[in-house]
């Protein structure tokens with residue numbers, strides 16, 4: 100099935116044609132690891148995880164790299180404040196990032212390059228750029244000369260004046276032109292640094308990604324992805340460096356950018372302070388609910404984080420898991436799951452997840468309408484095939500667990516609840532309604548409601564405001 104993607108470079112939806120169908124390459128700018136990430140930072144990881152899943156269905160080998168930025172001034176500040184080496188901070192938060200992504204069902208990338216492990220490649224790239232007249236050394240810095248690359252600004256479609264104003268670039272005496280940006284900068288002894296032809300120093304952020312792409316994926320990659328906030332200056336600068344370091348070869352054929360996750364109409368960002376840490380949210384909500392919310396809007400559109408969106412998502416997933424619970428008697432082998440054609444077509448249309456979610460809801464309805472055993476099996480196979488491609492309905496073998504996990508996905512009090520439910524059932528059978536009612540009240544106090552179904556009592560957790 101033909102995959103179509105919006106390419107920020109041409110500002111058009113294009114058919115995806117890899118350079119080499121035997122080896123598709125994709126790079127995503129990963130996190131700068133000095134703190135727990137916020138839920139906005141998880142949007143690119145989840146969205147491009149979905150793209151990787153789609154690509155893997157179509158191509159025999161997809162090499163997906165998502166880097167870790169483990170040298171950066173923000174990390175240095177955090178390390179100084181806490182009085183520890185940067186490695187202590189970066190190791191801790193890189194690991195936290197991996198764990199949080201795994202909780203969201205994001206598959207680990209094929210390659211996870213760390214910036215600090217590619218310093219020689221960065222230095223070599225700087226030397227090549229200097230030799231070819233695209234960069235110059237000045238006062239222990241190396242700067243990229245934007246005037247040496249006439250196509251500079253093509254990705255963001257900005258004029259040089261806009262770019263300089265927008266980036267609030269530092270006017271430094273050693274710059275030949277105000278738009279020139281840093282490839283390498285000097286480090287004082289209290290800062291992390293590496294020996295280089297320009298003295299002890301450290302890389303600028305942009306050269307890190309260019310060097311890691313080159314080292315692992317080659318001079319030209321198929322897809323480069325990241326948040327729209329990185330389009331300028333980060334991606335513009337990556338293009339300038341890589342293209343000039345590779346004799347004009349195109350750096351990335353397709354540039355994909357996700358829209359921002361907003362809170363109260365503004366980008367969720369550490370600098371604005373309106374962030375919800377994913378690490379904390381995972382203690383409050385089932386991870387699948389968060390994945391659902393991050394995929395619900397089409398990836399290029401801005402998305403809003405709100406309590407009402409959370410509630411709606413929960414209700415939808417309750418409905419889907421309710422349908423699966425009614426199909427417990429229908430076993431479906433994972434190899435028999437089917438991804439319906441219209442569902443895959445929606446995703447292949449520039450990851451049209453709103454359409455894919457609408458189809459999923461129809462597939463849920465189809466399971467309810469299915470009458471014969473064959474129809475029920477076929478409807479369940481399609482529902483699971485579709486949902487699993489999105490990384491949803493992962494609790495399909497035990498749908499009741501969806502209703503019984505408490506907010507944090509913790510099931511530690513289940514035994515106690517089941518005892519109360521069983522005691523209430525015995526009381527009802529013994530027609531001791533006073534006792535049954537008091538047990539129901541005890542369960543309510545634990546945030547649990549009991550429904551009497553044909554298969555016996557079923558319980559689920561509800562939130563305080565649902566009870567009100």
Ligand SMILES: Nc1ncnc2c1ncn2[C@@H]1O[C@H](COP(=O)(O)OP(=O)(O)OP(=O)(O)O)[C@@H](O)[C@H]1O
Nearest residue numbers: 130131139140142143325326359360367368369370
């Ligand atoms: N609110 C957001 N919504 C969606 N993606 C975001 C958001 N904020 C950052 N990103 C993306 O998260 C990824 C990791 O970025 P990085 O670690 O550099 O975060 P950051 O830019 O420092 O975050 P912040 O803007 O909060 O300071 C990038 O691809 C970036 O585009």
Ligand SMILES: [Zn+2]
Nearest residue numbers: 128129308333
């Ligand atoms: Zn990058």
